[in-house]
Amino acid sequence: MQGTHQDQLANALRQRRRAFLIWMRHAIDPFSILGGQKDIAWDNVRRAQRRVLRARRAIERHFRWEAANMKVDVRDIWFRTGLPLPDIARRIRLESDFFEDGEDYWNWVIGRLGDVELDITRTHTQPPELVETRIFEVGHGILPESLVLEIVERLRPFVSSPIYSGRWCPSPESDGEFEAVREFKLTSHEI
Numbered sequence: 001m002q003g004t005h006q007d008q009l010a011n012a013l014r015q016r017r018r019a020f021l022i023w024m025r026h027a028i029d030p031f032s033i034l035g036g037q038k039d040i041a042w043d044n045v046r047r048a049q050r051r052v053l054r055a056r057r058a059i060e061r062h063f064r065w066e067a068a069n070m071k072v073d074v075r076d077i078w079f080r081t082g083l084p085l086p087d088i089a090r091r092i093r094l095e096s097d098f099f100e101d102g103e104d105y106w107n108w109v110i111g112r113l114g115d116v117e118l119d120i121t122r123t124h125t126q127p128p129e130l131v132e133t134r135i136f137e138v139g140h141g142i143l144p145e146s147l148v149l150e151i152v153e154r155l156r157p158f159v160s161s162p163i164y165s166g167r168w169c170p171s172p173e174s175d176g177e178f179e180a181v182r183e184f185k186l187t188s189h190e191i
Contacts, residue, residue, distance in 0.1 A: 073142040074181055076168050077151055080161040082129035085109040085120050092135075092154040094118065110138060116147060132178070134168070152184050 081088065089098045089109045098111025108121035117138040123131050135151060137143055148165050155163055166181040 073167065074145070074148055074165045075136055075140060075142055076178065077135040077143070077148060077155075077163065077165050078132045078178055079155060079159045079163040080129055080131070081133060081159050082127070083158060084128070085122070085133075088120055088133065088155075091158055092120075092151055094120075113147070113151070116143070136168070156184075 083091075085107055086098070086100055086109055089111055092113065094109070094111030094113050098109050100107075100109045102108065102124065105123055105125060106121055107124045108119055110117065110119050112118070118135055119138050120133065120135050122128060122133040143165075152163050152165070163184040164178065164180045164182070165184070166179045169177055169179050
């Protein structure tokens with residue numbers, strides 16, 4: 001089954017990290033190439049030092065590659081608050097003609113913030129402060145970084161939990177899970 005380009009990149013990153021960590025487990029321990037011998041000749045020590053240096057360079061190259069190639073797109077913002085969804089919509093300044101609806105499990109509010117249509121949703125089967133409230137673009141598109149920062153700044157005055165940005169990853173074992181890209185912690189004056 002072929003996923004989106006972003007899913008393929010994420011899978012490639014997971015496979016690369018797993019192979020890299022296995023390789024590093026053997027490369028970092030200089031005695032692993034010497035069969036665990038502690039009383040060794042000087043040439044073997046130099047060879048082990050060179051191997052460790054090559055491993056460190058590989059680590060640096062790996063993280064440079066990862067930073068350049070694996071930018072995970074932010075599609076969701078989630079947090080916890082006890083406020084009703086229409087109050088959240090007003091506080092983040094969705095346009096006044098937002099739409100509120102619900103079903104057996106979910107409640108949601110849909111409205112516009114500038115030229116982006118946002119959905120604010122959460123389950124109503126538990127108290128609101130115990131479940132994640134999720135904000136995402138209605139077409140499940142990528143949220144621009146400037147919009148994420150703007151929404152987070154508008155959420156901070158009334159949200160007492162950390163605010164996360166990332167994306168929702170469907171899972172065959174469950175309803176899915178959040179993959180956090182960034183956590184916006186509360187500053188000391190907000191606590």
